[in-house]
Amino acid sequence: MLNSEAHKELIDSYLRGTLSTEESELLEKNANSDIRLKNELDLQKSIIEALRANRKADLKARLNKINVNTSSSSNWWKYLTGATLISTIGIWLYLQNRVEDITSKSQTVFSGAPSVQKQMETLSAEPQISKSDNHHLAIVENTAKETLAEKKVIKRAKNSTNIETEPSLPNINTIQDNTPEPLNKDITAPEGDLTKSVQFNNSLNNIEVIKSKQHKFHYRYFDKKLYLYGNFDSRMYDILELNTSKGQAFYLMFENNYYTLEPHKTEISKLEIVKDKNTIAELKEVQKK
Amino acid sequence: MNDQEILDRIKKGDEAALDYLYKKNYKMMVNMIIKNNGSEDEAKDVYQEALLAFWTKAASGKMEMTSKISTYLYSICQNLWRKELSRKSKLTNEQKDGPQPDKSEETERAKIINKCLNELGETCKKILYYFYYDELSMEDIAEKMGFANADTAKTKKYKCKKELDKLVKSRYSTQDFLD
Structure with missing residues (x-):
């Protein structure tokens, strides 16, 4: 005859599915003729079920907290691509503000992007200026020998007529002084070396x-x-x-x-x-x- | 992370691997269920069930992968969703307001056990969860919990379970159970 501890171990193994078929059948048979063993078996079954249900609920709660739209570490580069795109748009918008301000005062157009300040300073070629409608934006290719990144030159013409002016490259500090607050404070002009x-x-x-x-x-x-x-x-x-x-x-x-x-x-x-x-x-x- | 790395981590009970798998396969699994007449909530629920079924099988070391994890998960999701559709179909064909089995005693017992579980320390709860749900080996429980070795984990698990039994039994008449 098994003692209580041995029975408890058997019950534990039974409920965890590690008993052989013969051992399981024997335990079930004994439980049918021993009310305390039957009660213990039922109680342990409830305890283990509760443990499993609680753990499962915890794991589900963990999964529910996961943002399924977020990229995983394996494709984190998507962040960079997206953020770079946002950044480019931000710089572009920023540039529009400044160009608008400057053209309205001096009727001149400048080219280049503030994100490449150093390269902009060396930019001296005369870009082609396209004909554009009122408040129309046009992107034309710079014919100068810039790098690929610099080849997109953004201009904004205020009048519907051609503006054939020598591009004057303003000092970045001057631009900042003369321009209004950028549209988005998070996407502001670079202050330092970019x-x-x-x-x-x-x-x-x-x-x-x-x-x-x-x-x-x-x-x-x-x-x-x-x-x-x-x-x-x-x-x-x-x-x-x-x-x-x-x-x-x-x-x-x-x-x-x-x-x-x-x-x-x-x-x-x-x-x-x-x-x-x-x-x-x-x-x-x-x-x- | 490749499939083998994921499996190795799951076997050690690394829950970050579960998060990774969840995110990685979410769209594919959920879309499959939505395309088969499921709502997004149902799809999410079925996918979580499937993933946790996979998790317990893999964590306990009972799994031998013969296909990609995503393929395996997909088939579990399909099966679970078929079962759910069949259950829903039965519900609509049978009398919904028929007599329901009395589960009040079970519910009451579950409430008592849950209260006792909350009285148990966090360490004990975790050990028991890892043993009974995740079915981690004592070596892996020891590693996960920072114990010296598997024997320490085994002793702790024994004591924790004894404590939980004692707490639960104290709510009942002691002569009803084994000593």
Whole structure:
């Protein structure tokens, strides 16, 4: 005759489906003739069912919190493509504001994009100016020897007649002084050197995770590659991009926290958590998209 | 992450792999059910059921994959949805207001057990969840919970279960059950 503990173990195995058919049948037979064993079996069945139901409910709650529209780490580059597009539109809108302001005052047209300030300064060729209707936007190709990125020159003509003027390249600071507030405060003119963020943008698709005893939560951006130091490959992470007042900024999302990524950190640097509530809110928005 | 990596992580009870799978296959599974006369809520529910069925099977190490995970999930979703459609069809053909089985005693017991579960510490709850639902091995429970080894996990699980039994039984007359 088995003692209570042995019976309990048998019941546990029975309910977990690990007993053989013969053992199961024997236990069921015994339970039919022993009311306490039967009660114990029923109670344990209820307990295990409750445990399973609770765990299942927890996991379902976890799944319900997942934003199914969010890209996973394997296609995080979609963020970059989308954000870059938004950024381009933002810069374009920004440029329209400034061009409109300048043309209304001086009847001159300038070409170039503020995101490539350095290159803009070297831009000296005379772009063709197309005939356009009132308030019509036209994009014409610059005939000068710019890079591919610079070849799209945006102009806005106020009159329906041709404007054959020598393009004067205004100083970026002058433009800022003379122009109204941009349409979207999040997509404002760059204040500093944007070349770094442009570099970052173009090469953040190259990421390597390094497990290191010394550096457990660090990163560096070196040789056009983002190195993440720590236990990142066993968990999910995402790279997010935001258009801030200082240009494009990149963030690492990891375990529901956000960390700033800076392109000039060529030395191994600690990942710094983002504390600013507005930035966090914006990043959450980006994630939802 | 390839399928083998996902399976390896699930076997260790890595819930991030579950999140990953959920997101990755959501559209395909949910669209399949919606195209077959399901609402989005029904589709989501069926997909979650299918994914969790896959999770428990894979976590317990009982699964031998012969196809891609997405193919496997798709077939579970199809089966579950067929069952659900058949259940709904029966409901409309049979008398809906027929006598329902009395489940009040079961419900009452479930409430008592849930109360006792809430009195149990978080660690104990997790161990019991991982053992009875996820069916993780003691080695994996030890690793997940940060215990020294499988023996420690086994001892803890034993004590936690004993504590839960005691709590539940204290709500009933002790002579009704085994000591």
